[in-house]
Amino acid sequence: xxxxxxxxxxxxxxxxxxxxxxxxxxxxxxxxxxxxxxxxxxxxxxxxxxxxxxxxxxxxxxxxxxxxxxxxxxxxxxxxxxxxxxxxxxxxxxxxxxxxxxxxxxxxxxxxxxxxxxxxxxxxxxxxxxxxxxxxxxxxxxxxxxxxxxxxxxxxxxxxxxxxxxxxxxxxxxxxxxxxxxxxxxxxxxxxxxxxxxxxxxxxxxxxxxxxxxxxxxxxxxxxxxxxxxxxxxxxxxxxxxxxxxxxxxxxxxxxxxxxxxxxxxxxxxxxxxxxxxxxxxxxxxxxxxxxxxxxxxxxxxx
Numbered sequence: 001x002x003x004x005x006x007x008x009x010x011x012x013x014x015x016x017x018x019x020x021x022x023x024x025x026x027x028x029x030x031x032x033x034x035x036x037x038x039x040x041x042x043x044x045x046x047x048x049x050x051x052x053x054x055x056x057x058x059x060x061x062x063x064x065x066x067x068x069x070x071x072x073x074x075x076x077x078x079x080x081x082x083x084x085x086x087x088x089x090x091x092x093x094x095x096x097x098x099x100x101x102x103x104x105x106x107x108x109x110x111x112x113x114x115x116x117x118x119x120x121x122x123x124x125x126x127x128x129x130x131x132x133x134x135x136x137x138x139x140x141x142x143x144x145x146x147x148x149x150x151x152x153x154x155x156x157x158x159x160x161x162x163x164x165x166x167x168x169x170x171x172x173x174x175x176x177x178x179x180x181x182x183x184x185x186x187x188x189x190x191x192x193x194x195x196x197x198x199x200x201x202x203x204x205x206x207x208x209x210x211x212x213x214x215x216x217x218x219x220x221x222x223x224x225x226x227x228x229x230x231x232x233x234x235x236x237x238x239x240x241x242x243x244x245x246x247x248x249x250x251x252x253x254x255x256x257x258x259x260x261x262x263x264x265x266x267x268x269x270x271x272x273x274x275x276x277x278x279x280x281x282x283x284x285x286x287x288x289x290x291x292x293x294x295x296x297x298x299x300x301x302x303x
Contacts, residue, residue: 070103070125076110079134083112103127110135167220168193169201173230175267177205177212198222205230210266211289234263235287237271242298245273245281261292271295 076085078095085097086109092099095110103125110117112135123129170193171179177189181203187194189205198220206213212233218226239247239259247254250269254262257273264287271283278299287293 071100072103072123072125073128074099074101074106074108074121074123075128075130076108077130077132078110078112079132080112083110083133083135085110165198165222166195167198167222168195168225169218169220169228170194170225171205171228171230173205173232174265175207175210175212175232177207177230180204180206193225196220203228209288210286212266232265232267233289234265235289236292237262237264237269237285237287238292238294239271239273240294240296241273241275241281242300243275243278245275245278245297245299248272248274273297275299 076095076097081095083095085092101123103123105122108119171189173189179186200219203216218228241257245257266287268286274280281297283295285293285295
């Protein structure tokens with residue numbers, strides 16, 4: 001073997017020339033070398049980033065259970081059934097209703113036959129809330145029975161001329177009397193006063209229940225009030241009690257029973273009878289001119 005040095009590039013022949021030229025280019029042109037290094041680094045980083053995409057996506061997107069809102073359940077029962085149910089203004093169906101709802105406060109409206117009922121409820125997560133309601137139809141209004149016609153009013157008092165041609169009459173009496181003139185009703189003593197033409201007037205004053213009639217004449221002066229005082233007659237009262245009692249008439253003690261004849265003015269009076277052991281009794285008696293008034297009490301029989 002020859003000891004001469006072997007030229008390895010010579011064995012490859014002309015195929016080694018391009019490689020040698022490329023080496024020369026890389027070492028001589030620093031700009032091209034730096035660009036190649038940058039491209040290689042970017043390519044490596046891009047590959048690593050793409051490899052991490054599934055992990056990033058799994059980390060950024062929460063699971064379906066975490067995204068779902070917490071739910072509760074509303075049960076609506078009504079009497080009668082078949083009532084329209086709206087929740088937060090949306091029609092959900094007819095009662096009885098069993099519907100899942102997102103947790104929170106909800107407005108529930110029930111509508112039936114022109115009636116509406118609203119309520120506010122709160123649904124907690126996992127909770128079953130029950131609501132019940134009863135609707136009652138309005139009862140039919142009773143048919144009104146026509147009232148009997150009122151009796152005709154008494155004749156109006158005779159109109160009196162106005163101004164200086166008239167005056168007034170007041171009748172002072174403790175009972176009600178009708179006032180008539182020439183057979184015509186002018187009014188009653190229940191009113192404060194009557195307005196009448198000036199001049200003399202002949203009145204008939206009467207109370208048929210008490211059997212009382214009196215005739216009075218009064219003179220009416222222009223713009224003035226004539227006062228007519230009526231004195232009532234008296235009639236007897238008979239008072240008795242068994243076994244006996246103390247007697248009071250209109251708050252005045254009149255003695256112990258029996259009382260045969262006690263004179264009092266006509267009209268209604270209150271009689272009180274008291275027994276020291278048997279108690280007290282009160283009676284109302286009407287004294288008239290027609291017949292004597294009687295009061296009789298039996299304490300022992302409760303009459």
